[in-house]
Amino acid sequence: MLDTLAAVAIGLFILAASIGVFTSRKLVFSVISLTFAFAGSALIFAVMGQLFLALMQLFIFVGGLSTYLIVALAADEKERSLESLPAFFIIAIIVSAALALIAFRYDTAGEQLSTANFVSVIGQAISTYYLLFAMAALLLFSAAIGSIIILRRYVQLIV
Amino acid sequence: MIYVPYVIAIAFSLAGIALAGISTDRHFVVIMLAVELILLASTILLVTFFTYQKSPDPSGIVMLISIWTVAAVEVITVIAFYVYVKARGLDFDVTRLSRMKW
Numbered sequence: 001m002l003d004t005l006a007a008v009a010i011g012l013f014i015l016a017a018s019i020g021v022f023t024s025r026k027l028v029f030s031v032i033s034l035t036f037a038f039a040g041s042a043l044i045f046a047v048m049g050q051l052f053l054a055l056m057q058l059f060i061f062v063g064g065l066s067t068y069l070i071v072a073l074a075a076d077e078k079e080r081s082l083e084s085l086p087a088f089f090i091i092a093i094i095v096s097a098a099l100a101l102i103a104f105r106y107d108t109a110g111e112q113l114s115t116a117n118f119v120s121v122i123g124q125a126i127s128t129y130y131l132l133f134a135m136a137a138l139l140l141f142s143a144a145i146g147s148i149i150i151l152r153r154y155v156q157l158i159v
Numbered sequence: 160m161i162y163v164p165y166v167i168a169i170a171f172s173l174a175g176i177a178l179a180g181i182s183t184d185r186h187f188v189v190i191m192l193a194v195e196l197i198l199l200a201s202t203i204l205l206v207t208f209f210t211y212q213k214s215p216d217p218s219g220i221v222m223l224i225s226i227w228t229v230a231a232v233e234v235i236t237v238i239a240f241y242v243y244v245k246a247r248g249l250d251f252d253v254t255r256l257s258r259m260k261w
Contacts, residue, residue: 004162011169018173018196022180027188034192037173041199044169048161048210057202060227065234072238073188080186080251088183096175103168125217132221136228143232147239154246 006047014040022088025079028070035066052119166207173200187244187251191237198230 017040020033038061045054126133177196184190202223209219244251 003160004165007161008165008169011166014169014199015172015176018176021192021196022176022184022189027186030189030192034195037196037199041203044166044203045206048166048206050206050210053206060231065231068238069234072241080189084183084185088179091182092176092179095178096172099171099175100168103171104164121217122220125220128217129221133224136224140228140231140235143235147235150239151242154242 003047007044010040010043010047014044019092023082023085025082027073027076027078027080031066031069031073035062035070038062038066161211163207163211167204170200170203170207173197173203185252185254187253187256188237188241190253191233194233195230198226198233202226 014037017033017036020036021030024030024033038057042054042057042062045051045057174197177193177200180193180196181190184193205219205223205226209216209223249256
């Protein structure tokens with residue numbers, strides 16, 4: 001019961017942070033809201049008992065990607081218009097409510113489901129699907145190289 | 160023991176908010192951040208289904224790593240695109256981005 005309450009509280013925190021992404025006038029505040037959403041997801045993983053996964057989420061998303069985004073967009077002074085905010089809230093409420101209603105069709109109350117350990121399965125996954133992991137690494141590597149090429153060419157124009 | 164439908168509802172709501180943001184916002188970077196939120200929602204769903212099942216399937220891990228990779232690649236692409244648009248003096252409004260030229 002306590003776990004469910006904690007998960008719901010963290011979930012509401014994630015939803016509030018995700019709304020903050022679209023209601024902030026400055027880009028850097030949108031990214032900070034996204035960082036809070038990432039941190040909330042790490043917390044929800046910890047509540048589910050997946051501590052290893054929570055740490056991975058913290059290191060990769062909060063420590064890596066969000067820091068990269070914040071540093072890159074911190075100098076952006078331009079404020080964006082929020083004229084579409086009423087439409088955003090209307091669509092968000094309708095779509096979220098409809099999707100959340102679908103979620104409650106998966107009623108697992110009373111079922112005894114075992115908690116799987118992430119760490120014990122990840123080794124099995126890497127040995128079985130090693131080619132897919134290599135492809136993921138290649139995709140990340142090529143994106144990084146392409147980004148460096150673009151940044152080398154254009155970053156001196158804006159500094 | 161978490162009552163699983165609550166977590167699923169949260170993930171679905173997160174995806175709904177992100178979809179609303181994509182359909183109403185016109186700023187390119189914000190749209191990409193919304194896609195990040197959708198990936199986050201799928202991660203939460205995946206971990207929930209992985210955690211609360213009787214026999215954990217290793218292929219779920221592959222899906223999770225793939226989602227993380229796509230999210231990381233997306234962030235790298237956003238920064239590169241941001242620098243490109245800034246350097247060329249273009250607008251971030253996606254309705255005004257009619258072409259991309261090297």
